[in-house]
Amino acid sequence: MSTTPELAILNPVEEVLRKDRIPTIWCPGCGIGTTVNSFAYALMGTGIDLKKTAIVSGIGCSGRVSGYMALDSFHTTHGRAIPFATGLKLANPELNVIVYSGDGDLTSIGGNHLVHAARRNMDLLVVCVNNMIYAMTGGQAAATTPGNSMSTTTPYGSFEPEICLPQLVDACGAVFVARWTAFHVKQLERTMAKALKKKGFRFIEVVTPCPTLYQRRNNMGDGLAAMMDYKNSQQDQERRPHLRSGHGARRRYHRR
Amino acid sequence: MTHADPRCVLTGTHFINGDAACCEGALAAGARFAAGYPITPSTEVVERFASRAPTVGGIFIQMEDELAASIALQGMVWAGQKSFTVTSGPGYSLMMEHIGLAAMTETPCVFVNVQRGGPSTGLPTLPAQGDMMQARFGSHGDYSTISLVPSTPQECFDLTVTAFNLAEQFRVPVMFMMDECVGHMTEKVVIPEASEIELYPRRRASKPPGEFLLFEPGPDLVPEMAHAGEGYNVYVTGLTHDNRGYPLMNPKMQRELITRQFEKISRAADQLTIVESEGVEGADVVIVAYGITARVSRRAIQMARDKGLKVGLLRLICVWPFPEKLIRELAPKVKALVMPELNMGQVVIELERCAGGKCKVISVPHPGGTVHKPADILEAIERGAQ
Numbered sequence A: 001m002s003t004t005p006e007l008a009i010l011n012p013v014e015e016v017l018r019k020d021r022i023p024t025i026w027c028p029g030c031g032i033g034t035t036v037n038s039f040a041y042a043l044m045g046t047g048i049d050l051k052k053t054a055i056v057s058g059i060g061c062s063g064r065v066s067g068y069m070a071l072d073s074f075h076t077t078h079g080r081a082i083p084f085a086t087g088l089k090l091a092n093p094e095l096n097v098i099v100y101s102g103d104g105d106l107t108s109i110g111g112n113h114l115v116h117a118a119r120r121n122m123d124l125l126v127v128c129v130n131n132m133i134y135a136m137t138g139g140q141a142a143a144t145t146p147g148n149s150m151s152t153t154t155p156y157g158s159f160e161p162e163i164c165l166p167q168l169v170d171a172c173g174a175v176f177v178a179r180w181t182a183f184h185v186k187q188l189e190r191t192m193a194k195a196l197k198k199k200g201f202r203f204i205e206v207v208t209p210c211p212t213l214y215q216r217r218n219n220m221g222d223g224l225a226a227m228m229d230y231k232n233s234q235q236d237q238e239r240r241p242h243l244r245s246g247h248g249a250r251r252r253y254h255r256r
Numbered sequence B: 001m002t003h004a005d006p007r008c009v010l011t012g013t014h015f016i017n018g019d020a021a022c023c024e025g026a027l028a029a030g031a032r033f034a035a036g037y038p039i040t041p042s043t044e045v046v047e048r049f050a051s052r053a054p055t056v057g058g059i060f061i062q063m064e065d066e067l068a069a070s071i072a073l074q075g076m077v078w079a080g081q082k083s084f085t086v087t088s089g090p091g092y093s094l095m096m097e098h099i100g101l102a103a104m105t106e107t108p109c110v111f112v113n114v115q116r117g118g119p120s121t122g123l124p125t126l127p128a129q130g131d132m133m134q135a136r137f138g139s140h141g142d143y144s145t146i147s148l149v150p151s152t153p154q155e156c157f158d159l160t161v162t163a164f165n166l167a168e169q170f171r172v173p174v175m176f177m178m179d180e181c182v183g184h185m186t187e188k189v190v191i192p193e194a195s196e197i198e199l200y201p202r203r204r205a206s207k208p209p210g211e212f213l214l215f216e217p218g219p220d221l222v223p224e225m226a227h228a229g230e231g232y233n234v235y236v237t238g239l240t241h242d243n244r245g246y247p248l249m250n251p252k253m254q255r256e257l258i259t260r261q262f263e264k265i266s267r268a269a270d271q272l273t274i275v276e277s278e279g280v281e282g283a284d285v286v287i288v289a290y291g292i293t294a295r296v297s298r299r300a301i302q303m304a305r306d307k308g309l310k311v312g313l314l315r316l317i318c319v320w321p322f323p324e325k326l327i328r329e330l331a332p333k334v335k336a337l338v339m340p341e342l343n344m345g346q347v348v349i350e351l352e353r354c355a356g357g358k359c360k361v362i363s364v365p366h367p368g369g370t371v372h373k374p375a376d377i378l379e380a381i382e383r384g385a386q
């Protein structure tokens, strides 16, 4: 009688995921899961006490991240993850509190809270998944949508310029500011690990593709094409460090 | 029940206003954390709390707006503390989304609203009771919570303690509906010994992680609570959720969750019928009033009695849930129920519904800015007695 050996396929980061919540709601090619992978490795690598770690999200595709992590998870209201996290941290300073949410959530509707949490140097790590669009609601322009972009509410192209998050948060007094893209998974992991071990208000922007609602509408191809763009634009930065707005900031901040 | 922590209780006889008494009530109830944003006529509560809290190991944080304050306090609660916020008119409107969040996530907390004249910026320094329907229905969606209305500074202390106790017992946001008059009125307030102040303790998880379900209803339909940092990996969402707290968005789950959240309150209707009645037995006309308006009504009742009319006072202390059974029993026994309110007629809608046509229901509306003239209430009493 022969026995079939049991094959176990282990996700290397499953220890920090809520396995009973997988599969996620995210589309194929979406960059959110990629950032979560880096985050999961960072969590495991730093050896922080996961029982004392809480993750807070607002609302959006990115806002679903808190619900996939095997931590204390809080899925709050649109834009208000930071003030909820502020209360959590103040009332139990032993907690490591991470805010993980979208660009629209953290910087458009919730922009005021971002400014003030940075100003008061609240001991929080904020990860902002910047897909440059309100994705969950179907692809409307956000404060982070680059000028001239097509979105469902800017059918003639957006005529407002986008906000540059690292510069904003830096100006408000954050002690740690970084920007990476979904292409830079290792760099992102290292930055997240570094930030997890630091105190004070820490902010990491991750530029990610939303192939379904941003890339496609703007003829930018699929998720893979976005990766090539991120890779090439990085090289571009090395040569031209003083581009206006978001681009200049990228070079300046990912070195920190 | 447990007892208040003596370090937090300012035992003694004081001459303080309603706002200060409310602050002392919160401290006595065990709230050492609060988040707020300044707004007249409520600011004195948090000003006092900001100086008192650090002396008992607590924190007051002034947030960037009321949206932030009303959710920061919920973070404090999920970290294991008792917490509250204080506001008025415009700030209360901004807090509505998070009152719904607290109802949906069954977060025990207290929202103090020192009511002023509105709508909009209205009358920042003058009284009204115009937010009573907002307290009941202000956030979107369907939910049931508890609203208490004090009518003296002493009650601002006593009922703030009750508000925190009810919040813990039922795991709901409790609305503490003061008004400018009661908030700024200075009177004798007696704060008892800590050992005489009973507190309803947090319903902590009785099962270990792995066995515990965050939203599993207890026998009284209220779930137990685990906090962040206790090893339970809690999952708290404003989405419709199952007993684990996981999002489950379908009509069946919605029905189960929302029905339970209503029933945990409606089942306790008797406990939540909190009123003070005086001279109601054998009266032809009963004034039904709450807050400062109940105090003004006493003068009108005296004037009516001097004229030989049989008038009683039913003062609502808990306005929501509305004391439906009491009114249904009372209505057939009287000629009229008269309800003066510092609004254009809000709670009277509920009074009329519960009276069910069994007696006259007379509204005495007032847009706010000052209190009723007793003569106006007297006139309504005389009409009712005919």
Ligand SMILES: Cc1ncc(C[n+]2csc(CCOP(=O)(O)OP(=O)(O)O)c2C)c(N)n1
Pocket (backbone or CB within 6 Å): A059, A060, A061, A062, A063, A078, A101, A102, A103, A104, A105, A106, A129, A131, A133, A134, A135, A136, A137, A142
């Ligand atoms: C107060 C409020 N306004 C609007 C919405 C609708 N809404 C849900 S998600 C969302 C946009 C989310 O965008 P972003 O934060 O960028 O997250 P993404 O979906 O792009 O990851 C909006 C507008 C809401 N839930 N609450």
Ligand code: SF4
Pocket (backbone or CB within 6 Å): A025, A026, A027, A029, A030, A031, A032, A061, A062, A131, A135, A136, A209, A210, A211, A212, A213
């Ligand atoms: S809509 Fe965009 S952001 Fe949302 S899951 Fe799909 S790809 Fe990701």
Ligand SMILES: [Mg+2]
Pocket (backbone or CB within 6 Å): A060, A102, A103, A104, A129, A130, A131, A132, A133, A134, A135, A142
């Ligand atoms: Mg987005």
